[in-house]
Amino acid sequence: MKWKAVATEAKLLLIGIPLFLWTVIPVYHLVLFAISPRDSATSGKLWPDHPTLQNFAIVFQRKHFYLDHFWIQLWNSVLIAVAVAAITLFVATSAAFAISRLKVRGGRTVMNLALFTYFIPAAFLAVPMYKTMGNYGILNSQWALILAMVTIASPYCIWVLKQASDKLPFELDEAARMDGASPLQLFRLVYLPLMVPSLVAVGTYALLLAWNEYLYAFLLLSNDTSTTLAVALGNFLSADDSPWELLMATGLIYALPPAAIYYAFKRYMVGGLTAGAVKS
Amino acid sequence: MASVSFRDVAKSFGHTKVIHGIGFDIADGEFTVLVGPSGCGKSTLLRMLAGLEEISGGTIAIDGKVVNDIDSKDRDIAMVFQSYALYPHMTVADNMGFSMRLRRADAGLTAQRVAQAAKILNLDNYLHRYPRELSGGQRQRVAMGRAIVRDPKVFLFDEPLSNLDAKLRVAMRAEIKALHQRLKTTTVYVTHDQVEAMTMADKIVVMQDGRIEQIGSPLELYDRPNNLFVAQFIGSPAMNVVTGTLRRQGGQAWVEGDGHARWPVEAGGPGVDGQAVTYGVRPEHLSVAGPDASVQAEVIVVEPTGAETELLVQVGGSQIVLVLHGRSAVQPGDKVGLAVETGAVHLFDPASGRSLAIPEPARRAA
Numbered sequence: 001m002k003w004k005a006v007a008t009e010a011k012l013l014l015i016g017i018p019l020f021l022w023t024v025i026p027v028y029h030l031v032l033f034a035i036s037p038r039d040s041a042t043s044g045k046l047w048p049d050h051p052t053l054q055n056f057a058i059v060f061q062r063k064h065f066y067l068d069h070f071w072i073q074l075w076n077s078v079l080i081a082v083a084v085a086a087i088t089l090f091v092a093t094s095a096a097f098a099i100s101r102l103k104v105r106g107g108r109t110v111m112n113l114a115l116f117t118y119f120i121p122a123a124f125l126a127v128p129m130y131k132t133m134g135n136y137g138i139l140n141s142q143w144a145l146i147l148a149m150v151t152i153a154s155p156y157c158i159w160v161l162k163q164a165s166d167k168l169p170f171e172l173d174e175a176a177r178m179d180g181a182s183p184l185q186l187f188r189l190v191y192l193p194l195m196v197p198s199l200v201a202v203g204t205y206a207l208l209l210a211w212n213e214y215l216y217a218f219l220l221l222s223n224d225t226s227t228t229l230a231v232a233l234g235n236f237l238s239a240d241d242s243p244w245e246l247l248m249a250t251g252l253i254y255a256l257p258p259a260a261i262y263y264a265f266k267r268y269m270v271g272g273l274t275a276g277a278v279k280s
Numbered sequence: 281m282a283s284v285s286f287r288d289v290a291k292s293f294g295h296t297k298v299i300h301g302i303g304f305d306i307a308d309g310e311f312t313v314l315v316g317p318s319g320c321g322k323s324t325l326l327r328m329l330a331g332l333e334e335i336s337g338g339t340i341a342i343d344g345k346v347v348n349d350i351d352s353k354d355r356d357i358a359m360v361f362q363s364y365a366l367y368p369h370m371t372v373a374d375n376m377g378f379s380m381r382l383r384r385a386d387a388g389l390t391a392q393r394v395a396q397a398a399k400i401l402n403l404d405n406y407l408h409r410y411p412r413e414l415s416g417g418q419r420q421r422v423a424m425g426r427a428i429v430r431d432p433k434v435f436l437f438d439e440p441l442s443n444l445d446a447k448l449r450v451a452m453r454a455e456i457k458a459l460h461q462r463l464k465t466t467t468v469y470v471t472h473d474q475v476e477a478m479t480m481a482d483k484i485v486v487m488q489d490g491r492i493e494q495i496g497s498p499l500e501l502y503d504r505p506n507n508l509f510v511a512q513f514i515g516s517p518a519m520n521v522v523t524g525t526l527r528r529q530g531g532q533a534w535v536e537g538d539g540h541a542r543w544p545v546e547a548g549g550p551g552v553d554g555q556a557v558t559y560g561v562r563p564e565h566l567s568v569a570g571p572d573a574s575v576q577a578e579v580i581v582v583e584p585t586g587a588e589t590e591l592l593v594q595v596g597g598s599q600i601v602l603v604l605h606g607r608s609a610v611q612p613g614d615k616v617g618l619a620v621e622t623g624a625v626h627l628f629d630p631a632s633g634r635s636l637a638i639p640e641p642a643r644r645a646a
Contacts, residue, residue: 194369
């Protein structure tokens with residue numbers, strides 16, 4: 001019996017340790033570079049002799065050629081991510097409500113068609129998307145990136161929300177209808193409050209998807225003041241003598257908001273909100 | 281307060297017909313129970329009245345006004361669901377006041393109506409709780425409170441007690457009945473439990489396979505069932521039935537059954553000599569008699585419940601249940617004779633199940 005427990009433990013460790021290293025080493029590397037002075041960044045030590053926050057000061061004060069537009073690019077990233085999350089939430093919630101609760105004719109087909117787009121890799125769609133945005137005349141406008149990201153995020157979000165909607169007891173809708181609720185009142189007063197955990201999950205997903213996007217941002221926004229920080233980070237590597245320590249410091253700053261968002265919203269992403277609605 | 285009338289109401293899901301042209305009326309203030317085995321269409325009928333299901337044929341009218349094309353929110357009816365369907369994100373008070381809020385009623389008036397309903401239902405102390413913090417019985421009362429606050433024309437109940445335990449069910453049964461006597465609102469109540477139907481209803485509608493088997497007051501159905509289905513569905517323990525041949529000879533009448541039993545029948549009753557019949561007698565109309573009785577039985581099980589004693593006895597191939605008042609000295613294995621109150625015997629046609637006491641097919645709306 002003991003042996004079995006040990007064997008199970010060993011198997012878990014065998015999977016766990018590589019997974020842990022896989023996750024932690026890049027982060028460690030990122031931090032190490034970010035706190036190393038310029039000349040010792042690539043010295044190969046496990047911890048710098050003189051750890052410093054100088055790099056962050058340089059980033060915040062934009063004291064480098066690559067960082068000229070740091071603040072505006074960070075702001076762009078925030079703006080685009082929030083806009084994508086908001087629009088995706090609106091589209092996906094409305095669609096899920098219509099498909100799952102109002103049982104709109106053909107709703108499922110529309111959802112399946114939308115999901116079908118995931119069969120085509122996003123990279124394949126990049127050029128058509130570029131052309132389309134050109135046709136719309138919004139290239140170089142942040143709307144181009146926002147719309148593109150909403151397009152990419154929506155199908156999955158609709159699907160997730162539809163699955164979550166299906167789990168809400170249908171009697172609630174019937175009760176609300178009999179209480180005199182119109183579909184919009186039903187949506188606003190009954191459906192949305194009960195969907196909060198799923199909405200937070202889906203909103204976070206869309207936000208992070210947009211925040212982390214590089215390819216489309218790079219393609220659709222070519223102006224230094226309109227592009228996102230992700231693209232700016234990529235530009236660090238355009239020269240031979242890249243300032244690695246600044247790249248890593250900026251990267252670390254860029255990675256913090258997603259982590260913060262994840263921890264802030266984690267507590268909302270729990271079930272149990274519908275407890276007491278119906279006897280189960 | 282309103283009357284309700286069903287005229288030739290039919291419902292099909294795709295090609296499957298689940299309700300076959302039902303027609304009956306519910307008077308203003310009446311407590312009507314739709315009862316029948318599961319799948320008989322009673323809930324569907326209720327949901328059609330509620331406006332939650334399309335009406336495939338016929339008309340439903342509330343207060344003389346046909347409501348087929350009226351949205352459920354405009355029918356002025358309130359429904360209590362089997363699963364309660366409380367809004368989990370709202371407090372008890374908000375749940376009960378939700379319909380008023382939707383109608384943009386004055387907040388003061390809403391609070392007053394909610395307080396009133398809460399008082400009727402003993403929910404005063406729970407108004408600020410959430411549904412998840414309530415017991416099953418309390419949730420059930422909140423669901424009723426939600427209906428009361430609206431003061432609708434008709435109350436609908438869809439098996440509201442089936443999720444409660446037995447003791448609470450009896451208590452809530454009395455509460456709902458008391459509530460109806462107090463508010464006098466027309467009520468349609470669906471249940472599969474004939475005891476609920478018997479104890480609560482002014483009028484019972486017995487349904488089977490999308491058709492009405494019989495309509496009547498509880499005791500009417502109990503005393504004069506139209507057919508074998510109603511006879512066996514209403515009453516607990518169920519009516520005993522044996523098949524046999526009716527004999528009318530020399531001013532005497534009996535049914536010859538299995539095991540040489542001669543089940544006594546009233547002399548002047550319906551049916552002719554030699555006719556095959558189904559003989560029905562309720563457990564409480566049987567008693568233990570001496571060894572010279574015309575029906576001889578062997579006792580299998582004795583179940584004393586205190587006030588009554590239930591006996592299960594074997595007569596030929598049939599098992600018969602007796603309910604005796606008080607205690608009984610008989611033991612399992614005893615041979616006893618059975619005496620029958622002949623006035624309470626029912627005879628049915630074995631083929632159609634129709635009671636021989638009913639002159640012609642009294643089946644409504646086939």
